[in-house]
Amino acid sequence: MADKNPFKTIPAKIYEIVDESPLIRTIKVKPEINFPFQTGQFAEVSVPNIGEGPFTPSSPQSFGFNLEFTIMKTGFVTEHIHKTKVGDIIGLRGPFGSRYPIDEWKGKDVLIMGGGVGMAPTRSLFLSMVDNIDDYNSITFLIAARTPADMIYKDQIQEWSKIQKVKILKAVDKVPEGEKWDGDVCLVTKLLEKVKIKPKDNPAVTCGPPIMMKFGTLELLKYGYAEENIYLSMEKKMYCGHGQCRHCVMGKYYACKDGAVFTYDKIKNEEKIWE
Amino acid sequence: MLVKVKEFETFLHNCVKDNPKEIGQVIAACQVPVNPDSRFFIDIKEGKQLCLNSYRTVEPTRLLYYFTREQVEPFNRSDKKRIIVGVKACDLSALKLLDKALLEDDFQDPSYKYWRENTILISSDCQEFSSVCHCTIFDGKPWAEDGFDVNLSKVNDSYNIITGSSKGDFFIELLKRFVNISEQSSINQEKVKIKRQDYYNKLKEKNEKYTIESYSDLRVQDIKNWNKESKKCIGCGACTNICGICYCLILNDESTDDQFIKVRSTDSCQLNGYARVAGGDTPRPQMYDRFRNRYLCKFDYVQSKFNTYGCTGCGRCIEACPAEIDIREVVKNVKVVV
Numbered sequence: 272m273a274d275k276n277p278f279k280t281i282p283a284k285i286y287e288i289v290d291e292s293p294l295i296r297t298i299k300v301k302p303e304i305n306f307p308f309q310t311g312q313f314a315e316v317s318v319p320n321i322g323e324g325p326f327t328p329s330s331p332q333s334f335g336f337n338l339e340f341t342i343m344k345t346g347f348v349t350e351h352i353h354k355t356k357v358g359d360i361i362g363l364r365g366p367f368g369s370r371y372p373i374d375e376w377k378g379k380d381v382l383i384m385g386g387g388v389g390m391a392p393t394r395s396l397f398l399s400m401v402d403n404i405d406d407y408n409s410i411t412f413l414i415a416a417r418t419p420a421d422m423i424y425k426d427q428i429q430e431w432s433k434i435q436k437v438k439i440l441k442a443v444d445k446v447p448e449g450e451k452w453d454g455d456v457c458l459v460t461k462l463l464e465k466v467k468i469k470p471k472d473n474p475a476v477t478c479g480p481p482i483m484m485k486f487g488t489l490e491l492l493k494y495g496y497a498e499e500n501i502y503l504s505m506e507k508k509m510y511c512g513h514g515q516c517r518h519c520v521m522g523k524y525y526a527c528k529d530g531a532v533f534t535y536d537k538i539k540n541e542e543k544i545w546e
Numbered sequence: 547m548l549v550k551v552k553e554f555e556t557f558l559h560n561c562v563k564d565n566p567k568e569i570g571q572v573i574a575a576c577q578v579p580v581n582p583d584s585r586f587f588i589d590i591k592e593g594k595q596l597c598l599n600s601y602r603t604v605e606p607t608r609l610l611y612y613f614t615r616e617q618v619e620p621f622n623r624s625d626k627k628r629i630i631v632g633v634k635a636c637d638l639s640a641l642k643l644l645d646k647a648l649l650e651d652d653f654q655d656p657s658y659k660y661w662r663e664n665t666i667l668i669s670s671d672c673q674e675f676s677s678v679c680h681c682t683i684f685d686g687k688p689w690a691e692d693g694f695d696v697n698l699s700k701v702n703d704s705y706n707i708i709t710g711s712s713k714g715d716f717f718i719e720l721l722k723r724f725v726n727i728s729e730q731s732s733i734n735q736e737k738v739k740i741k742r743q744d745y746y747n748k749l750k751e752k753n754e755k756y757t758i759e760s761y762s763d764l765r766v767q768d769i770k771n772w773n774k775e776s777k778k779c780i781g782c783g784a785c786t787n788i789c790g791i792c793y794c795l796i797l798n799d800e801s802t803d804d805q806f807i808k809v810r811s812t813d814s815c816q817l818n819g820y821a822r823v824a825g826g827d828t829p830r831p832q833m834y835d836r837f838r839n840r841y842l843c844k845f846d847y848v849q850s851k852f853n854t855y856g857c858t859g860c861g862r863c864i865e866a867c868p869a870e871i872d873i874r875e876v877v878k879n880v881k882v883v884v
């Protein structure tokens with residue numbers, strides 16, 4: 272936290288809005304002062320006089336003055352975020368929480384599994400690494416969605432596939448009649464069979480709905496990934512963002528402060544991590 | 547130092563009037579006629595009857611530092627000091643834990659910090675107990691050894707006064723301007739010691755049957771026991787709201803067109819909506835689960851995080867619970883094999 276006062280709220284102006292799917296939109300904002308964050312960290316985003324919620328920027332970590340948030344409409348605050356217009360002011364507190372230690376991953380083969388709302392943090396992670404792609408041996412990005420219409424960042428994914436050292440596979444659970452799809456139809460964990468897995472000492476990230484992270488983690492363990500190299504994002508009620516309100520407590524950890532990014536070995540014995 | 551009780555209390559009553567530049571408010575533990583068994587923190591400008599040497603107040607001292615509802619951003623206040631008198635040892639331990647959680651972490655709650663810095667905190671020995679007091683279970687004592695600016699121990703018609711900080715010294719300087727202070731004798735000191743030990747023994751004996759060996763295994767106790775113990779709980783949240791320690795919060799956005807405004811208010815883990823995330827999922831949909839969470843929080847999570855229990859034994863939750871649930875009994879009962 273740049274400021275010791277965790278309630279300090281930085282105004283940020285929305286300069287562009289992109290509708291990614293019927294329920295998901297990306298808002299691009301310019302904070303009044305620089306808001307540097309490291310990939311994996313999140314901000315508490317407030318809609319004036321409505322409320323706030325924790326969101327990980329979907330933009331790469333170098334962009335302190337231009338932040339992007341990809342947000343799914345799921346509740347009260349997000350519904351109001353979806354009502355905002357270009358030119359509106361939102362508030363930012365933070366950044367809070369742990370980060371993906373991408374500087375420690377230099378020279379490694381990085382595996383990322385992202386699905387649904389988990390696409391926002393993994394996009395930030397992916398792009399932050401792509402900015403220094405020479406540092407990494409390879410990046411494998413497995414992307415999942417329920418249906419083709421739910422798949423976000425479609426055009427960008429096309430572009431990302433062209434980057435050297437990057438391999439992207441995508442899958443949906445099902446293809447409803449009349450929708451076009453050029454990827455696989457299976458669970459994201461099935462995609463693991465299609466890529467060359469190098470579990471030894473390499474990091475694997477899974478971020479998405481709890482059920483996906485649970486089975487993703489179990490699968491990764493089967494493939495031989497070490498518990499301390501599997502990174503998960505805990506979706507808890509991260510209300511205040513800085514370990515004060517206690518809503519997101521997981522045993523001795525706060526999801527907001529010690530997470531939201533955790534390695535599996537740290538939290539495997541805590542209660543209800545998948546709920 | 548020694549000062550006559552009467553003179554000291556008169557000083558407190560006139561304190562704001564006599565020291566308008568330095569002191570903005572005096573809050574003291576008082577007794578009110580309609581409720582003779584309870585003590586309350588009251589602003590004493592209206593000449594209330596002080597009750598400093600009894601047990602703790604109904605409301606926790608925490609609420610004078612961490613209000614039920616308070617604007618925290620933006621935050622600005624005057625720098626006059628306030629005085630709080632009649633704080634008990636259990637509440638001092640609570641403040642110690644709150645300091646760890648709200649000041650000594652990598653963030654600081656600006657308003658809690660302000661109140662901590664701008665309050666002269668005067669504690670006083672307990673010379674009476676309520677039936678629910680059980681600080682001795684957690685190695686507490688019915689008197690304070692540190693954490694105060696000034697401490698009072700009543701002996702006969704005088705207070706034995708010691709200071710514990712520079713704010714305390716400042717208070718004594720003010721006091722000296724209006725009241726005669728004499729040196730205390732060693733006989734007097736001995737009397738304080740004997741009195742304290744006497745009260746301690748009584749309280750300890752009263753709680754003997756609740757003393758348990760270990761709290762660290764609460765997490766592994768049979769869920770059936772928790773289910774049974776929580777049967778009467780209606781999930782009202784009174785226990786956490788009145789707690790000397792519980793500091794869970796809700797942050798509301800009450801911004802205007804020109805300014806972001808954040809208001810913090812208390813929350814309770816006993817309420818169903820507490821841990822619910824957007825979309826409606828909650829990790830603890832059942833009452834017994836939330837009930838159990840409160841105990842695990844106090845005796846396991848807080849303990850492993852701050853190295854001290856999240857309970858001081860003040861007994862307020864026992865008093866407040868409409869279902870007459872006693873935290874001491876619950877801890878004992880869940881550990882019984884069924």
Ligand code: SF4
Binds near residue numbers: 784
């Ligand atoms: S005060 Fe009693 S009934 Fe209310 S939530 Fe606490 S334990 Fe349950």
Ligand code: SF4
Binds near residue numbers: 789861873
């Ligand atoms: S749990 Fe009950 S006895 Fe313990 S500090 Fe809180 S109110 Fe006091």
